[in-house]
Amino acid sequence: MKRLSIVTIAAWAVAAAWAVLPRAVSTAELTDAQTGFSGLTNGFLTQAEFDAARVVFNEQESIADGLGPVYNAQSCGECHQNPVSGGVSQITEVRAGHTNIFWRFFDHPGGSLIHSRAIDATAQEHVLAGNETRSLRTSLNTLGDGFVEAISNTTLQSIAARQPALSGGVIAGQAIGVPVNEAGGALRIGRFGWKDQHASLLSFAADAYLNEMGITSPLQPQENTTNGRSVAPHDRVADPEDDGDDVETFAKFMRSTMPPSRDADLAATAEAQRGEQLFSAIGCNVCHVTSITTAPAGTLVNGGEFVVPDALGGKVIHPFSDFLLHDIGTGDGIVQNGGQATANKMRTAPLWGLRTHDRLMHDAASLTLTNAILRHDGEAYLTRARFRNLTADDQVALLAFLSSL
Numbered sequence: 001m002k003r004l005s006i007v008t009i010a011a012w013a014v015a016a017a018w019a020v021l022p023r024a025v026s027t028a029e030l031t032d033a034q035t036g037f038s039g040l041t042n043g044f045l046t047q048a049e050f051d052a053a054r055v056v057f058n059e060q061e062s063i064a065d066g067l068g069p070v071y072n073a074q075s076c077g078e079c080h081q082n083p084v085s086g087g088v089s090q091i092t093e094v095r096a097g098h099t100n101i102f103w104r105f106f107d108h109p110g111g112s113l114i115h116s117r118a119i120d121a122t123a124q125e126h127v128l129a130g131n132e133t134r135s136l137r138t139s140l141n142t143l144g145d146g147f148v149e150a151i152s153n154t155t156l157q158s159i160a161a162r163q164p165a166l167s168g169g170v171i172a173g174q175a176i177g178v179p180v181n182e183a184g185g186a187l188r189i190g191r192f193g194w195k196d197q198h199a200s201l202l203s204f205a206a207d208a209y210l211n212e213m214g215i216t217s218p219l220q221p222q223e224n225t226t227n228g229r230s231v232a233p234h235d236r237v238a239d240p241e242d243d244g245d246d247v248e249t250f251a252k253f254m255r256s257t258m259p260p261s262r263d264a265d266l267a268a269t270a271e272a273q274r275g276e277q278l279f280s281a282i283g284c285n286v287c288h289v290t291s292i293t294t295a296p297a298g299t300l301v302n303g304g305e306f307v308v309p310d311a312l313g314g315k316v317i318h319p320f321s322d323f324l325l326h327d328i329g330t331g332d333g334i335v336q337n338g339g340q341a342t343a344n345k346m347r348t349a350p351l352w353g354l355r356t357h358d359r360l361m362h363d364a365a366s367l368t369l370t371n372a373i374l375r376h377d378g379e380a381y382l383t384r385a386r387f388r389n390l391t392a393d394d395q396v397a398l399l400a401f402l403s404s405l
Helices: 006-017 047-058 145-149 153-166 201-213 245-255 270-281 369-374 378-389 392-403
Strands: 092-099 105-107 133-138 177-180 186-189 315-317
Touching: 047 245, 145 201, 145 245, 145 315, 153 186, 201 245, 270 392, 369 378, 369 392
Parallel strands: none
Antiparallel strands: 092 105, 092 133, 177 186
């Protein structure tokens, strides 16, 4: 097997280094966002407000509250709780639809999300015949998402614009405009969800309240169906079931969370530090961008509905993601926002908090870091080849670095 020379790795490192920060950003007075799994606020809310919001985030919904009729979970915390509220979990959901001979995707009756639970057995959803495009989706980490929301459109566009030059034309992340519900559908670059289907945490919270728990709100006032059929015979609470307060609280909680911290002991080892250099040298950081700076405090985002606060503005974060859509050969064929061209594209998975995951990739089908890396193809095929060509010791070092995240 061919092994990489130091000269070759160094050349890749010079090119890949440009993927770290938008070139126009001055780092003279920037500070890193505080990280941790401490359960402490990042300063967007007071600690007392944050603690109260966490209670609402974890609150178990009941049928009397409007749960269902079709749903996946009874609380936000049920899917986002490892190791603290807002983190990841082992929970997966099912997406399905039909792809015709022209590779055009059509939603399953009632939408591509197939709910796993129902308050009445006769309302239970199933994947219907003729919907052969099927995939699992894992729950995502929401810790630090307030900082992600505070990234400007221009920063994401700048990252996307540089990628073809950095990769020899192989990598080209796609930024898509998605509607911000609270701004009357004004478009902003998506950054939340496996398909970048949301740009605003308020819109994301309302979507999750409806689609994961079946609870309507002013931003999502209409109940889901069950396989395309009305759930009215089973719906026991008048819509909207939430007056908007819970949705606001969910968004405030996520905006107040700290990004995941690294394993400081492992990160300090020589092996992990060498692995971090190799991560950039072989081009992983072209998509898994190591550092991004949020918009300055006072910036209007989300169609003018949210002002970036001091706690979130002008902060350097280390998400190890570009928050763009890519085709790396693992796409699920599902179309949400972004049109048919995004069917086999997925958002770059942020690697912060990676060590808290034991099921990897969007479908939870990879149970080791090595398998997850080797599944990369398409835009990532050269990076995968470079990983394969590393010496065994270098591969171990790179995995040690990933295990520290």
